[in-house]
Amino acid sequence: MKEISTGIIPVFPSFYKVKDAPSEPDLKAICIFAAIGFFLDQDTYWKDEKVMRPGTITSLDDHGCLINSASRFEWYYQPRQISFEQALAEFTSLFEHIVKDQVQDSPVILPLSGGLDSRSQALALLRLRNEVSSYSYSFSGGYPESKIARKVAEVCKFPFKEFQIPAGYLWQELDELAQINKCFSEFTHPRQMAVLPELKNMHGIFSLGHWGDVLFDKGAPEDLTEKDEVSHLLKGVVKKSGMELAVSLWEAWGLEGRFEVYIKERISDLLSAIKIENSSARIRAFKSMYWAPRWTSTNLAIFASANPVSLPYYDDRMCEFICEIPEAYLANRRLQLAYIKQHKDLGKITWEAHKPFNLNNYPFNKVPYNLPYRVISKVQRESAALVGKKYIQRNWELQFLGSKNEQNLLNYLYEDSFKEFIPPTIVKEFYKKFKEEDGVQFSHSVSTLLTLSVWNKKFNHGTAN
Known part of the structure; x- marks a missing residue:
């Protein structure tokens, strides 16, 4: 046994x-x-x-x-009667203790972004005085996310590398990616595959900030009914065109009942088993039980194929801490913001979610204060379009658009054995909608069909029938 x-x-x-x-x-x-x-x-x-x-x-x-x-653990919500200052002191001590426990005295590899999770780790590692090398990546022809990350590294005096995610990298890496994540997530999300050889050349333990943004924010409004909670979750987890694709597959395979009813019942049953009354805490628990392990964790294996990984926000002690902190202190990233702003220079750096504002003035990210930035940004995108340049915002745009990418994609979507698994009429329908109607809306469906094609070829020894 x-x-x-x-x-x-x-x-x-x-x-x-x-x-x-x-x-x-x-x-x-x-x-x-x-x-x-x-x-x-x-x-x-x-x-x-x-x-x-x-x-x-x-x-x-x-x-x-x-x-x-x-x-061995059930999520709960038992907020202690403590001040925000006490909660911040406890978080500071716990977070830095967890980071230290996980990396010890080893060199650390820190992926940096324009958000709060990696910035909080940067502060912890700066205080712990570990040897840290940092990096970030941006899409070729897109927003220079690395610009913010570089400023964080400069403030912390961490060595920094900037990577560009190139067009069409996916097709060279597809076989290795499928072996690493076993096709448990669609292939256009883990852009770290584009720089995996470079990551393997780095030395140290990855310190990854995954799930901090969920633990340290409100899960939902606190007064939802159970029916509303299910609707809230469905709205959050169902991808654009995902329901449409799922219904088409369900009907093509002749499965009993209706898919819309099935998925709603599955989520309702899982949610009902979480014995928390507060809606925000309950939905955070649901996401941590079912979303984090099956979505967020899936591509951690890519990092692990290069170097060992550590995740301070995944630590059991952090989850237990969250269960006893009042929702008002977690909402709107209050604790993370207060922690990072203990270092004045880190607080002055742009927060990507509220660009061009930083951690001190982000409440001004609203009309009329953000109008100048929005106008300039729109003009820049439209100017690029006029000269034939596309402003890249998503990885699928680099991997699916253009004649070479299209040919590679179609080779998988119309692969012979895949026709036995998923009817070609479904593939043709969703690819046509992606090309002719709305690429943003149907990119998930096309990426999912690509993933299923690779899985079918590499791992499936039978067909749907």
Whole structure:
């Protein structure tokens, strides 16, 4: 017998086999993947393979089949009667203690962005005096995200590298990416694949800021009904055109009932099992149980293929801390903002979500104060368009647009064996909508079909039928 304990937010998935279940694709699970971009709860591509739930202790037999599983942690909301200053002091101590525990005295590799999570880590690492090398990347022809990251590195005196994500890199990296993430997320999101060789040449432990933005913000308005909570989650997780693709697959495969009812019932059942009354805390718990492990964690394996990883916001102690902090202190990133602003120069750097404003003046990111920036930004985009340049905002634009990219994409979408799994009429319909109607709206569906094509070719030994 083998016993496995999973983290409250697992960094990597742990799998088990379902005894006597058929070894065939789980079509209902794949439909949910098509709708939301990740597998829900314990689902995988297969009926006889499941993922262990977060915060559990699971016993397996010698064949990897489930014997039993018991919870070791349940999300809760019991806010302590403490001042904001006390909460900030506790967070500061805990966060820096966790970072130190995770990296010890090792050199650290810090990916920097224009947001708050990596900036909070920069401050912690600066105080801990570890050897830190930092980097960031921007899309070729897009917003220079690295400009903000470079300023953070300069303030902290960290060595810094800037990478450009080039057009069409995906097709050279697709086979390796599929082996790393096993097709558990669509392929246009993990842009770190474009610079993986460079990451492998770095030395140290990655300190990754994933999930800080969810833990340290409100999950939802606090007075929602349970019905409203389900609607709120569906609105948050279902991708543009994802529901449309999932319904098409559900009907093509002849599955019983209606997909819209099925996914709503799945989410409602999972949400009902979380015994928290406060809507904001309850939805944060839901996201941390089902979204973080199955979406956010999926591509951490890419970083791990280059160097060891550490994630301070994933730490069990951080999750337990969150359960006892009043929602008013978590909402609107209050604790993270106050922590970073302890270093005056870091607080003066632009916050990408509120550019061109910084951590001190971001409340002015509203009309009329932000009008000059919005006008200038629009003029720059329109000027670029006039000379034939496209302002790149999303990775799929670099990987799907243009004749070479299009040919590579079509080779996968119309691959012979894929026609046996997903009807070509569905592929043709969604690709046509992507090309002729709305690329932004249908990019998720096309990327999902690409992912399913690669999975079908590499891992599927049967077809839908």
